[in-house]
Amino acid sequence: MCKATFEFIANELRPALEKETTDWRAPIPYKVRLAAVIWWLATPTEYRSISNMFGIGISTLCNLARENSTVINGVEVPVFLIGDAAYPLKKWLMKPYTNHALTADQRRFKTRLSSARMVVENAFGRLKGRWRILLKKNDVNISYVSDVVASCSVLHNICEMHKEQFYPEWDEEMRNYERQHGLVQPNDNVDPNNQNIDVTSDIRDAVSAFL
Incomplete structure (x- = not known):
């Protein structure tokens, strides 16, 4: 600075x-x-x-x-989160469709979500690169x-x-630093605590149709 x-x-x-x-x-x-x-x-x-x-x-x-x-x-x-397929689908966290037979709306949603996520990942990379307190276990x-x-x-x-x-x-x-300390994304699995999968799927479908 x-x-x-x-x-x-x-x-x-x-x-x-x-x-x-x-x-x-x-x-x-x-x-x-x-x-x-x-x-x-x-x-x-x-x-x-x-x-x-x-x-x-x-x-x-x-x-x-x-x-x-x-x-x-x-x-x-307010914060809105997006993630890749490794993350669970929640009301506050959108992830791409993972099924193979996608509709045109779903393909468009997947493409735009991926594009936005790449921008976000690059921004977080610059953020963590500049402010190293975010790289380690916080002791506050x-x-x-x-x-x-x-x-x-x-x-x-x-x-x-x-x-x-x-x-x-x-x-x-x-x-x-992230590689050396094993800071990786979660495994690709279904969140067993997500009881509102129908609701969250409806939200994703609505966003998909809007895009």
């Missing part, structure tokens, strides 16, 4: 991040607060190393990470994980909007 992009983010978040000076002590500068969290999001570095780097306590860094991520993720956006409280992911997504979009450089080796490093 170049200095101009960082300054843009810092200025946008300054009202929420800047703290008042009290009689007891001066607050951590808002740019330092933001920089420490961005470093944490962008690398797999542990809390201790980052706290030493920025001259703040580990507990302070943990609080900053939680606080800043909540600020960054200030807008709630589970109730806070969604804020971390959302924060990475918002910061990533800002980097994309500002034409920040994305190096090819980042993508290769990300893929090597």
Whole structure:
């Protein structure tokens, strides 16, 4: 991330991040607060190393990470998921038809779903390549994980909007990490807990007909 992009983010978040000076002590500068969290999001570095780097306590860094991520993720956006044949068909997750004799609508649906999924996979690859915190087991409280992911997504979009450089080796490093740690998609099977298969099939059929 170049200095101009960082300054843009810092200025946008300054009202929420800047703290008042009290009689007891001066607050951590808002740019330092933001920089420490961005470093944490962008690398797999542990809390201790980052706290030493920025001259703040580990507990302070943990609080900053939680606080800043909540600020960054200030807008709630509904999410629609698509997946390949390995995933179960659910109301909130569409997958391609797997039978061999497809209608024209079903073939069109399958083609467009595949095309959209390729775009999404490429976007997720760039996201994980830039923000390495998403590559490893997250050690934050589970109730806070969604804020971390959302924060990475918002910061990533800002980097994309500002034409920040994305190096090819980042993508290769990300893929090597996933291969080494066995991060693969689920097996192609039917979800036994999906009791509403008729309803979800009707939803997929309706989308197929619409396309």
